[in-house]
Amino acid sequence: MTEFPNLSRRGFLTRTAAVGGLLTVPGLLTACSKTDSGDGEGSKLDQLKKQGYVEVAYANEAPYGYEEDGELKGEAPTLHREIFKALGVPELRPTFSEWDGLIPGLQAGKYDVISAGMAILPDRCEKALFSEPEFVSPTAMLVKKGNPKKLTDLASAKAAGVTVGVMSGAVEKDYAAGAGISDGNIKTLQKPQDGADAVKGGRVDAFLLTSISLNWLVKNNGDLEVTEPFIPELDGKKQYSPGGAVFRKGQEELRDAFNEQLKKITSDPDRYVQLIGQYGFGKETIPPADLKTAELCKA
Numbered sequence: 220m221t222e223f224p225n226l227s228r229r230g231f232l233t234r235t236a237a238v239g240g241l242l243t244v245p246g247l248l249t250a251c252s253k254t255d256s257g258d259g260e261g262s263k264l265d266q267l268k269k270q271g272y273v274e275v276a277y278a279n280e281a282p283y284g285y286e287e288d289g290e291l292k293g294e295a296p297t298l299h300r301e302i303f304k305a306l307g308v309p310e311l312r313p314t315f316s317e318w319d320g321l322i323p324g325l326q327a328g329k330y331d332v333i334s335a336g337m338a339i340l341p342d343r344c345e346k347a348l349f350s351e352p353e354f355v356s357p358t359a360m361l362v363k364k365g366n367p368k369k370l371t372d373l374a375s376a377k378a379a380g381v382t383v384g385v386m387s388g389a390v391e392k393d394y395a396a397g398a399g400i401s402d403g404n405i406k407t408l409q410k411p412q413d414g415a416d417a418v419k420g421g422r423v424d425a426f427l428l429t430s431i432s433l434n435w436l437v438k439n440n441g442d443l444e445v446t447e448p449f450i451p452e453l454d455g456k457k458q459y460s461p462g463g464a465v466f467r468k469g470q471e472e473l474r475d476a477f478n479e480q481l482k483k484i485t486s487d488p489d490r491y492v493q494l495i496g497q498y499g500f501g502k503e504t505i506p507p508a509d510l511k512t513a514e515l516c517k518a
Contacts, residue, residue, distance in 0.1 A: 253416045256410055263473045264306060267331070272310035273303050275334040276325065278318045282435045283336030283462070294431075294495045295334040298353055299464060302480040303493060307389070314337060322346050325467055333465035341387035343465075344516035348474045350481060352461035352506035357448035358394060359430035361418055364442045368424050372449045373398035381424035384414045391427040394451040394458065408474070415440040429460065435497030461506055 267273050277284035277291060284293040291313045295350050314330045321333050324411035325347055339349045360370055360383075368379050375398050376383055385391040387389045395405050406423050408414045414426030415436055426433070437443050450457045464481075466474045484491050488502045 236475050241514060252389050261329075264308075264476055267303070267473075268307040271291065271308065272312045272330060273299075273308050274314060274330040275328045275332045276300060276314045276316045276321055277333075277334045278321060280318070280335065282431065282500075284334050286313070291334075292498075293334075293336070294354065294498045294500055295462075295464065296335045297336045297495050297498070298481070298484065299332065301484065302477055305480045305483075306476055307438040322465070323352060328467070329471075331466070335367065335465075336462040337465055337514045338460060339512055341516055344512075346468075347469060348466040348470060349465040349512050349516065350466070350474060351478050351480065351485075351512050352459075352510055353485070354431070354461065354504045355502055355506050355510065356431055356460035356462070357503055358391065358427060358451050359433050359448045360425040360427055360446045360460075361415060361443055362425050362446060363418060364444050366444065366446065370425055370446055372446075373400065373427075373451060374445045375419045376400060376425060379424075380404065382422075384408050384423035386410065386414065390427075390458070390460075393453060395427060397453045398451070411436050412440075416445060418443060430501075431499045431504060434501075435443040447478050459506070459510060461510060463512065503514045 275296065277286070277293070277296065279285045282293050284291070286292070291311060296311060296313070303309070303311065311334070314324075316324050318335075321337065322343065323333060324330060325333055336354070337343070339352065343349070360376070362368065362370055368381055370376050370381065373395060376395075380454065382404050383395050383400055385395060385408065387409055392405060392407065395401070397443065406417065408417060408426070411432060414423070414428065417423045418426050419440070419442060421459045430445060433445045437445055450459060451459065465479060466477075474492040484494065485505055488505060491505055492501055
């Protein structure tokens with residue numbers, strides 16, 4: 220059986236979302252909240268089919284969900300567009316939200332689904348419904364071309380005595396420390412590009428982050444490569460960091476219909492990669508069959 224983690228690389232970004240209520244966010248949010256279906260109007264999915272579109276929120280975080288040249292792109296919008304087309308809803312209509320405003324905006328009825336690759340965490344499950352996992356986020360290391368230190372995972376990094384870079388506030392620092400890498404060999408950086416620059420400049424030997432983010436980062440940074448992904452452990456538990464689509468409480472029927480179509484994609488590796496491989500997702504990011512949201516939502 221899969222061991223279920225409670226940590227996520229982006230978990231620390233959402234702790235303020237539950238404090239202070241709904242945040243005002245820029246973009247296409249309307250002044251008035253939309254309401255769920257009333258009596259006699261049919262199911263939410265029936266409503267979406269009738270109107271021909273579903274309203275989704277994104278946080279402009281590549282490669283998960285972002286706007287480029289007026290088009291909504293990324294892992295989540297691409298999967299969700301495919302799934303909703305199969306459900307008879309041909310169009311996604313996007314609304315931008317700051318990350319901390321995504322769940323409050325959903326609760327207020329500003330949109331129907333969050334399409335942002337949001338990590339499935341117990342505190343979020345208390346506020347909204349998550350789909351089954353769309354992806355897992357294995358960890359990898361960004362190294363110089365040719366991988367001169369021959370690094371494969373955190374155990375090899377410890378054995379080689381190398382300096383590892385991690386993002387400030389992210390869980391990769393815990394992964395490195397948990398693997399026995401000393402504090403003196405862990406360097407904190409502010410953003411992904413800082414990590415790439417540190418590797419190129421020789422200030423660190425490797426930069427630790429999800430393989431998804433590193434595959435995206437290496438596209439714009441020559442002379443670097445990404446090691447084979449691996450699943451780190453903390454206290455003996457594998458850290459998969461799964462993410463999924465998010466729905467309002469009370470819309471289980473819509474969520475379940477979504478899950479049926481999602482399973483058809485995640486059970487077909489070639490189709491999965493064909494859809495979102497361009498965003499750095501591969502067969503290694505397909506969720507294990509026994510990794511279930513119900514377990515991930517348990518505190």
